[in-house]
Amino acid sequence: MSLGNEILAVCTRGLLRAIDGRGVDRAALLREAGLHEESLDPDSWLPIERHLRLGQAISAALPGQNLGLQTGAPIFSDPRGALGYSLRQSQSHQRALKNFSSYIATVHRAIRIVLLSEGRGTSVLLEMAPEMEAVGHCAEALFAAWVAMSRHLTNSAWRPLEVMFVHQPFAETSEHRALFGCPVSFGCRQNRLLLSESDASLEIAAVTHEFESTLGHAVEYAGALLRADSAAARSLGELWKRLRTAPLDVRDGTEDSSSAGVTARVALGRALLGRSGVFVHEVAYVLGFQGMPAFEEAFRKHFGLAPVELRSAS
Numbered sequence: 001m002s003l004g005n006e007i008l009a010v011c012t013r014g015l016l017r018a019i020d021g022r023g024v025d026r027a028a029l030l031r032e033a034g035l036h037e038e039s040l041d042p043d044s045w046l047p048i049e050r051h052l053r054l055g056q057a058i059s060a061a062l063p064g065q066n067l068g069l070q071t072g073a074p075i076f077s078d079p080r081g082a083l084g085y086s087l088r089q090s091q092s093h094q095r096a097l098k099n100f101s102s103y104i105a106t107v108h109r110a111i112r113i114v115l116l117s118e119g120r121g122t123s124v125l126l127e128m129a130p131e132m133e134a135v136g137h138c139a140e141a142l143f144a145a146w147v148a149m150s151r152h153l154t155n156s157a158w159r160p161l162e163v164m165f166v167h168q169p170f171a172e173t174s175e176h177r178a179l180f181g182c183p184v185s186f187g188c189r190q191n192r193l194l195l196s197e198s199d200a201s202l203e204i205a206a207v208t209h210e211f212e213s214t215l216g217h218a219v220e221y222a223g224a225l226l227r228a229d230s231a232a233a234r235s236l237g238e239l240w241k242r243l244r245t246a247p248l249d250v251r252d253g254t255e256d257s258s259s260a261g262v263t264a265r266v267a268l269g270r271a272l273l274g275r276s277g278v279f280v281h282e283v284a285y286v287l288g289f290q291g292m293p294a295f296e297e298a299f300r301k302h303f304g305l306a307p308v309e310l311r312s313a314s
Contacts, residue, residue: 003129004109007051008281010042011107014075015054024061032057043280043292043308048110052135059137059170066171068140069179073148075141082282085211087204091247093154094122094200100146102251106285106292111138120161122200126191136167139191144179146193154202157181161196164188206246214278215243215286218271225267231260232267239264243286250288266302269295273311280307 012035016026030036033054039046059067076083083103090096101113110129115122124146132138143163151157159181169176169186176184219240226233235258242248265287272278284295299307 003112003127005048005129005131006045006109007048008042008107009040009044009046010279010281011075012046012051012054013040013042015051015058015071016040018071018074019058019062019067022062024058029054029057029061041308043311045109048129048131052131055135055137064171066140066169066175068137068170069144069175071137072141072144072146076145076149080210081278082211082286085209085215086248086250086286087149087153088207088209089244089246089248090153090204091206092200092204093150093158093195093202095247095249096150096153096204097122097124097146097195097200099248099250100149103285104142107281111142113142118194121194121196124193124195128191133166133191136165136170139165139167140176143191143193147180150202153204155205156199156202158199158202160199161194162192163194164190164192166191212244214272214276215240215268218268218276221271221275222264222267225270226264229260229263232263235261235264236268239268239287250286251290252288262298263302265289266295266299269299269307270303270310273307277311280311283307 016029020026033050035046035050035054055067059065083100086099086103087096090099098115101115104111104113110132112127114125114127116125117123124143126139126142128139147160162182163176163180163184165184165186166188167186173184173186219236222236223233226236239261269283269287272283273280280295281292284292287295289295289298296307299305303310
């Protein structure tokens, strides 16, 4: 599947949040990028060019810094919502990385994370639209985010075997070596991070996550919606069991695609949107849909309105 040229505004909002408190004028940066606060609804798609213009404006306001490294972890961190829950339920570093890759595929049409097994471990490759790859900060942010997040999840100080970037460095590279703790190369053929087999198998401790309670309340409401449909109600019970059982793989390919299964999934989506303030992209992600368009199509077919309309009205 070819890459596109859009990004969800939730990522742009994360970029702005990552530079809060650094003495830059948020309103001025938005103006320079041709954006405004009203255009940053988390479930709205933005042209990637606008997102990159914002990043370039930030770079100009904070010159000589490795902003990708510095903003990667704050953009994603260990979030409270659907992403954070799925990562905590992943049970292992490797599966969490797979779930994170699925999340990036949900919120980003200009970047794809590809995981490949090789002799020394797992290669994490970033396939990027040309304009994204040329900027460079984006690749640094994604690798930095995952290293920081996964160290938190695994409660370890694991290190990649190597990190490679297509772009040339923006500033002093000692910051890269300090963060990754391994050889870091620039001007390479691919954006690539190599993860050893032992580090990929690191365990993620099962701890209580607040999103499970959010899901539980939504399941109760969805059950009321499906009271007259016994087959869909059974599918909802099976879905709820899968979502709260570790290890969780949000796109494991076993989602119930029967009529009853899809009805259960969109009913749970409706409950999450209408009762909990969860965003559309989070619902599409955690319920295993292959992107927002697939969820939106199924939702509109069942309820006659776009999911963002229900979220906005709640």
